[in-house]
Amino acid sequence: MLTVFTDEYFMMQAIKEAEKAALADEVPIGAVIVCKNNIIAKSHNQTEVLNDVTAHAEILAITSACAHLGSKYLKSCTMYVTMEPCVMCAGAIFWSQIGKVVFGASDDKRGFMRYGKELLHPKTKLEFGVCHEQCGSMVRHFFAKKR
Amino acid sequence: MLTVFTDEYFMMQAIKEAEKAALADEVPIGAVIVCKNNIIAKSHNQTEVLNDVTAHAEILAITSACAHLGSKYLKSCTMYVTMEPCVMCAGAIFWSQIGKVVFGASDDKRGFMRYGKELLHPKTKLEFGVCHEQCGSMVRHFFAKKR
Numbered sequence: 001m002l003t004v005f006t007d008e009y010f011m012m013q014a015i016k017e018a019e020k021a022a023l024a025d026e027v028p029i030g031a032v033i034v035c036k037n038n039i040i041a042k043s044h045n046q047t048e049v050l051n052d053v054t055a056h057a058e059i060l061a062i063t064s065a066c067a068h069l070g071s072k073y074l075k076s077c078t079m080y081v082t083m084e085p086c087v088m089c090a091g092a093i094f095w096s097q098i099g100k101v102v103f104g105a106s107d108d109k110r111g112f113m114r115y116g117k118e119l120l121h122p123k124t125k126l127e128f129g130v131c132h133e134q135c136g137s138m139v140r141h142f143f144a145k146k147r
Numbered sequence: 148m149l150t151v152f153t154d155e156y157f158m159m160q161a162i163k164e165a166e167k168a169a170l171a172d173e174v175p176i177g178a179v180i181v182c183k184n185n186i187i188a189k190s191h192n193q194t195e196v197l198n199d200v201t202a203h204a205e206i207l208a209i210t211s212a213c214a215h216l217g218s219k220y221l222k223s224c225t226m227y228v229t230m231e232p233c234v235m236c237a238g239a240i241f242w243s244q245i246g247k248v249v250f251g252a253s254d255d256k257r258g259f260m261r262y263g264k265e266l267l268h269p270k271t272k273l274e275f276g277v278c279h280e281q282c283g284s285m286v287r288h289f290f291a292k293k294r
Contacts, residue, residue, distance in 0.1 A: 087237065088238025
């Protein structure tokens with residue numbers, strides 16, 4: 001049987017979102033939220049264009065997914081995000097009680113994992129490392145260009 | 148000399164915002180952001196009406212203040228918020244590089260201080276306890292009614 005809806009498939013959709021951010025000269029991070037194999041929200045970092053430090057891909061995706069479902073909680077959803085969420089986004093993910101988070105590349109400097117998985121809701125499953133090389137190199141390339 | 152623009156004065160404005168939340172059956176938390184003694188943003192928790200777990204008073208206030216100033220950063224501003232910010236909001240406050248945060252009542256369960264002041268930007272000053280009895284009793288009263 002051909003399994004189309006793999007973690008890699010959905011992470012590639014998040015990477016496509018990150019590419020939109022790169023084109024707009026934003027830090028290239030993208031996210032999608034999936035419910036029953038349907039992408040119900042997709043977003044990319046928009047802090048520059050919106051002039052708003054809270055406009056990270058994850059925050060925008062949660063707001064969008066909640067609006068789509070008409071629910072404050074995302075218990076049966078999975079978020080795919082290209083980089084390890086920051087503390088702000090981990091806090092938002094906590095409140096959403098999302099079923100699962102899959103992130104690509106780690107962020108040793110600003111990622112939430114410095115504080116441990118307990119920043120997420122106890123019921124939220126966590127995976128990481130999916131397409132991490134591609135996810136991480138986009139961000140490294142972005143900052144290398146800025147120097 | 149009569150000093151009008153005290154911490155208590157601005158916290159009372161945040162409490163007025165929290166009262167608006169209470170009237171709308173939201174968890175009663177309010178915030179104002181002050182720049183050169185002018186209130187440039189005020190907001191209250193709107194998670195229910197907006198159906199969005201990210202719509203905490205602090206997040207809405209930061210977004211609003213950034214729009215007002217046309218700046219991603221709030222270095223010369225002070226946020227007054229009635230309750231200790233959660234981890235998500237502390238993360239947003241970090242990114243905003245706000246000059247100072249003053250919160251009223253502590254939140255031992257969900258407050259960011261469990262992880263220490265280092266969740267905020269190193270340049271952000273922190274004070275708390277201003278009007279804490281009034282700030283805390285609003286929230287206690289709200290949850291007592293729900294039981």
